[in-house]
Amino acid sequence: MALPSEGNQLINVVVLLGAAVVAVPLFKRLGLGSVLGYLAAGLVIGPFGIGLFSDPKSILHVAELGVVMFLFIIGLEMQPSRLWKLRGEIFGLGVAQVLACGGLLTVVGLLAGLSGPAAFMAAMGFVLSSTAIVMQILSERGDSTSAQGQRIVSILLLEDLAIVPLLALAALLAPAGNAEHGDPWIQSAIALGCILALLAAGRWLLNPLFRLLAAAHAREVMTAAALLVVLGAALLMEFGGLSMAMGAFLAGVLLSESTFRHQLEAEVEPFRGILLGLFFLGVGMSLDLSAVAREWPLILTAVVVFMLVKSVGVYAVARLLRASHAEALTRAALLAQGGEFAFVLYGAAAVAGIFDAHTAAILTAVVIISMALTPLCVLALRWLLPKPVLSMDDVDVAKDLDGCALIVGFGRFGQIVTQTMLARDLKVSILDIDTDAIRAAAKWGVKVYYGDGTRIDMLRTAGAENACAILICIDNPQAVNHMVKLIKSEFPLVRVVVRAYDRIHSLALAKEGVDYQVRETLESALVFGAAALRAIGVPADEASEVVEDVRRRDTDRFELEVAGGLFAGRSLLYGNMTSPPDGKNDKPDRETTEAAPNPLA
Incomplete structure (x- = not known):
């Protein structure tokens, strides 16, 4: 009707x-x-x-x-x-x-x-x-x-x-x-x-x-x-x-x-x-x-x-x-x-x-x-559609590398990390799986090798066993966790420095015994906060003191959480993810700011 x-x-x-x-x-x-x-x-x-x-x-x-x-x-x-x-x-x-x-x-x-x-x-x-x-x-x-x-x-x-x-x-x-x-x-x-x-x-x-x-x-x-x-x-x-x-x-x-x-x-x-x-x-x-x-x-x-x-x-x-x-x-x-x-x-x-x-x-x-x-x-x-064929033109696969530091991931984060290594004239080996990024890096005079850091054979040929430190700079928490387990199992004497996605991921990495980890937005957010305080009229010295206090209290809470096993169950989150965050700009940041300290940030 x-x-x-x-x-x-x-x-x-x-x-x-x-x-x-x-x-x-x-x-x-x-x-x-x-x-x-x-x-x-x-x-x-x-x-x-x-x-x-x-x-x-x-x-x-x-x-x-x-x-x-x-x-x-x-x-x-x-x-x-x-x-x-x-x-x-x-x-x-x-x-x-x-x-x-x-x-x-x-x-x-x-x-x-x-x-x-x-x-x-x-x-x-x-x-x-x-x-x-x-x-x-x-x-x-x-x-x-x-x-x-x-x-x-x-x-x-x-x-x-x-x-x-x-x-x-x-x-x-x-x-x-x-x-x-x-x-x-x-x-x-x-x-x-x-x-x-x-x-x-x-x-x-x-x-x-x-x-x-x-x-x-x-x-x-x-x-x-x-x-x-x-x-x-x-x-x-x-x-x-x-x-x-x-x-x-x-x-x-x-x-x-x-x-x-x-x-x-x-x-x-x-x-x-x-x-x-x-x-x-x-x-x-x-x-x-x-x-x-x-x-x-x-x-x-x-x-x-x-x-x-x-x-x-x-x-x-x-x-x-x-x-x-x-x-x-x-x-x-x-x-x-x-x-x-x-x-x-x-x-x-x-x-x-x-x-x-x-x-x-x-x-x-x-x-x-x-x-x-x-x-x-x-x-x-x-x-x-035909399956995409990976073009390896002008791309070298990692083999028999002997860098002091092995950097895995040459995205925005990895590029900045690499600059600090090269500024000290250190010999580094860099791995990435994005062939376009590898070719783009070559135009700027940076040698990046093709290699999947989640594969133990690729880590070996990239010189992981003889490196002073392995720097994991990728933005996929699930892949990071897998890589850390491989490195700690096969190369226990090598120092591991890791980019963490958020606080929960940081806790999971701390449990695995990495030598250093940092949440990818922590320091940039603190610097941003200091600039915001100065922009609204807070004296520069006072702004620096406030930010340092926030950093100290965050570190203290983090150490207590690791020592007390807080959120231990939550640390398994990324091991069960079916679609891990990719860290792109259009994704909402899981680190949030609230009036009271946020234990997950």
Whole structure:
């Protein structure tokens, strides 16, 4: 039974939010991604699921603003200078992929019995990949700023730009008497006028406007102004017969060099997130299961053929332009689907009479299913991608080394430790397993050898037995514990100096009998605290005394804990870890500061 569409709209909102809150965390926990969670939730609550909503178009009409705001934020990150640097990828790689995939899919449409214009529109709609899905996946994988991710973003930008001429072509290809917009030349002039008006507003109006509003110190007015810019630009482009999303993107690009860019992004982001999720819910509701049931052989065949042909086109273009096999496969999996702009283009083509409503419904179902399958295609990459091959070019394996000190780990911590050794003209042997870091160190004149310090044979060949001291500088507590046990068992006379992760780890290392250990953030935090005291007006001598008192009391507590066996049970924590902390900057530091001394810090 459908929920009331009028009267108590609050019920509709609660159901939509509830479906998202339940489905998205579940699908992310299963590793399927948030987009597939939204689509599945929409399918369940929609008219072709349990029927809580009977009119998904009304949801999509509002939720399209999520796509609009999404492209505005993308535009904010695309400064003209950055776009110019990416011009080769956008107008070279992007155009090549759109033309190649469009041509291949048009042939598929012609072989399926569609007319020339219908086959072309069906193909080009599927060529336009889902910016929302791909960007979401790239963000979740942490690839959006990598070189590979930037090339994919460039392709998506070109595809988003392509919606403008494609919508114009939909009007030009309309059968006689079916053109909705009248004279295409007049419509083109109106569209050009709208673009020029938006460019003029961005150049001479928007920055002065935001400076004026910022001076008023009214947060809610800045939020309203940000929404006004996004929606106003979208409305202007819609008036010109163009894409609303294109207008928002242009507005974002125009403001990308503004000093208010980060403020605008912060104001729009909450609306973008919820509306984009609502968009995917609406898309899931729109999947007509009855039509799929009636035409399932045709729809499933079309999904497989379209995705396969497009993937082949994407892979071929990537390889022709000298991408690696792994990158080409990744790009093919991410871009194999149709996208949200296909709904816009198919709607325009149906209105123009290029194909009928039945064909438009089948094509829409094909696009929706392809969008739903994208996260699964990305998951399949782990079996399709070749195993990474470790390049040992310009890297020497540790063998017969005789350094006075053996340093294991040449990250940020190890590099500083190494400087103290070299400053005393001591001969050191340095091990690391990151071949890129080893090659980078060679450029600075530091010889680092490849070697895994958790292997006893590697420690022997690195000269551990004859070293005066072994300095363990890696940030993986579990690996550190294993290494300490090996060294104490095989080389009991060698001094062991260890980087500890936190207090619990320090206690565990003390139990193992290491000669010295220090928590990786202890001394830097004490120095930071002294500087903070001086910054707020505490005399330098007094600040130094306070910090020294904190250091002394910390040492006294630590010695009591070691002597008394306090936290002995907790010291086993890192021996049982399945995913040890990696010490990266984006991980929360487990050492905390409280009003009372924290025994775990």
